Amino acid sequence: MNLEDLETHFRFGDNWQSYARTIAEGHIRHAVAGLRELLPDGCAGETFLDIGSGSGVHSLAASILGAKVTAIDIDPASVKATHSVLASHGFSGVVPKQVSVFDLNPVTFGQFDIVYSWGVLHHTGDMWRAVAKAADLVRPGGRIVLGLYDKTPFCGFWRLEKAWYSKAPKISQRRARAVYMALFRLKCVLAGRSFSKWIAGYDSHRGMDYYHDLHDWMGGYPYQSARPSEVQGFLRARGFRQTVFIPSGVRIGILGSGCSQYTFLFDAQAV
Ligand SMILES: C[S@@+](CC[C@H](N)C(=O)[O-])C[C@H]1O[C@@H](n2cnc3c(N)ncnc32)[C@H](O)[C@@H]1O
Structure with a gap:
């Protein structure tokens, strides 16, 4: 896929620009904590490639932890969001680039200590x-950190929904979100959980925001998903050893899937 294919994509970047305007200290603290969970040995002084940087809040978290960050995204609005989030927190030296993961060549672009791609591939x-x-793009001895949607029995339905939503007028998108939220509230009631507490505490999810994440979930197209065993097998065959695994916890997926999170270490001799 090349940059021309951006037309078939959901407008991720517009959503990230809107979220970026709301980023507060609490979001950043949770983004740092989320990154620490996936990189328990830290990342200070390491080269860190953020593929699909979106709002830039995780590039910011890595910079705060002392990593030397390179950020890329296919969507120019995501690139702008990342740039302004980094610059407004004192990291104006990190200049994100608009490029697709498919156009990154390790010979010309280099290899990194850490390749981070959360909710992107x-x-x-x-x-x-x-x-x-x-x-x-991971150097021998380096790490790759991924967040990838789990496969559920409802992924086929959600793929169709996203194909529709990503091209639907704003008013239809708003109605679709209202229906989704009504169903989600019902689920909370049935489970004896408080919907408003869920929303209020949502930034504990890597510093994210419920309403922006909902728009991203409803519209995130193209859409694929994978079983953790498929991801683990795929990377094991390429010489990677899993060091962290945080399952999404989603099983049936009527109201959507969730991302399982992985860190793998690249042991080039194991290939
Ligand atoms: C769901 S967002 C995730 C953003 C961020 N990583 C996070 O965790 O919040 C997915 C991002 O991947 C970007 N993206 C999609 N396809 C891409 C590609 N081929 N190359 C680089 N970035 C891509 C989108 O533009 C979007 O900003």
């Missing part, structure tokens, strides 16, 4: 080729 239209591309 399943939105590229060719997930396994994208995972292979990202893995090629």
Whole structure:
């Protein structure tokens, strides 16, 4: 997929620009904590490639932890959001680039201590080729961190919904979100949970925001998903050893899937 294929994509970047305007200290603290969970040995002084940087809040978290960050995204609005989030927190030296993961060549672009791609590669239209591309950018002894949607029995339905939503007028998108939220509230009631507490505490999810994440979920197209065993097998065959695994916890997926999170270490001799 090349930059021309951006037309078939959901407008991720517009959503991230809107979220970026709301980022507060609490979001950043949770983004840092989320990154620490996936990189328990830290990342200070390491080269860190953020593929599909979106709002830039995780590039910011990595910069705060002392990593030398390179950020890329296919969507120019995401690139702008990342740039302004980094610059407004004192990291104006990190200049994100508009480029597709499919156009990154380790010979010319280099290899990194850490390749981070959270919630991205399943939105590229060719997930396994994208995972292979990202893995090629990890230096021997380096780490790859991924967030990828789990496969559920409802993924086929959600793919169709996203194909529709990503091209639907704003008013139809708003109605679709209202229906979704009504169903989600019902689920909370049945489970004896408080919907408003869920929303209020949502920034504990890597510093994210419920309403922006909902728009991203409803519209995130292209859409693919994977079983953790498929991801683990795919990377094991390329010489990677899993060091962290945080399952999404989603099983049936009527109201959507969730991302399982992975960190793998690249042991080039194991290939
Ligand atoms: C769901 S957002 C995730 C953003 C961020 N990583 C996070 O965790 O919040 C997916 C991002 O991937 C970007 N993206 C999609 N396809 C891409 C590609 N082929 N190359 C680079 N970025 C891509 C989108 O533009 C979007 O900003």
